[in-house]
Amino acid sequence: MLTRGICLLIGYAFGLIQSAVIYCNMKGVDIRSVGSGNAGTTNTLRALGPKAGFTVLFADMLKCIAAVLVSSVICRMILGDSYSDMKYLLKIYTAAGCVLGHDFPFYTNFRGGKGIACTAGYIVAFKWTFIIGGLLSFLIPFNITHYVSLGSLCLYAVFFIQLIVEGQMGLLGNISQANLIEIYIIAFAMTALAFYQHRTNIGRLLKGEERKTYIWKKNKVD
Template identity: 50%
Template sequence: MERLVCLLIGYIFGLFQTGYFYGKTQGVDIRKMGSGNAGSTNALRTMGIKAGMITLLGDCFKCVIAVLVVRGIYGQSHADILPLLSLYTGFGAVLGHNFPFYLKFKGGKGIAVTAGMILSTDIRIAAVCLIVFIVIVAVTRYVSLGSLVISVLFLVGLVVDGQMGMFGMAQKYLFEMYGIGALFVLSAFIRHRANIGRLRNGTESKISFSKKKNKR
């Protein structure tokens, strides 16, 4: 039951579509601009750096806050599986972000939310993912490629930390945790399937570091 509660809490927090609400303050619907995605990359490309950063931080920290809420609720009663419950919460936030019911289930791709989950799990994994993401985007200018790579790195980091005993959980719970971690990766690849096709064809949009608006 507590797993379902955590998924629900995460989903509720994930419903806060930062890009959508910020766009509304600017008199636009981000879902009708650029790629039609409500995430930080589309906000950056269509509304500028400020919008992109606000969307990124908002989507990231809604996951962090959701995890903190769950840790406050279950910190004593389920301390032995708290890392697992936190991961359920984070995945719930991804689902809420990607499929908000009040926007006809048309949300983002969940990468900024996943970043919040990574930050909540292990600051070292977060640091590695951040560095790798920056390097990939700086070299290739493909945000989608960097996003997919860090989702995989997150799963790898979970397994490494888990097998090293960093989470202090029994092996059966660790395997369950790895399964949820794999769902983060699966979700990222499914939501980026069009991007993957364009990457393979060499037609994926590149991010621009100039002050001019980025191309779609």
């Protein structure tokens, strides 16, 4: 339990780095007061353009990758030879902490982003086969519809499904079934949180009122 707690805390600490807020403040914009008010990639893209959007995207991805790397080093030193059985479980605890820090930073009244860019970073750090699934699950629906929310939800759904498939097929290495089940539970909780964070987007999608987002064309901010 100690290592799980360490990973959550490390992830949460890295998640507190609000890339959108920092970058947009440097540009003289309070991202939480424009557009959707969300401190994330999509709102930054709409407000300040593709360069700003991609900067925030990669910064949020990198903070989760960095969190996973730091926690991996620390946990490897603590656990020694038993680390291999815990590796993917501790990675997902770190990612969960990072998403929570990003979504609910204590110093901004728990008002942050929606955690999708953090999750993209986690997918990169988790296992290379998930990168392919992640790219396809986001890019295909987004390029067809231009709905970031739809692509984001597909990203989470496909990740969760692929995680169970690879886990049950033994493709995640020598992991006990108990640890696999715990991984699935954390992944399900993260997926449920993502859907909850997108609840208003889901409502607009169902009504056909969701805003489209374009990378190289001017977007409406409000």
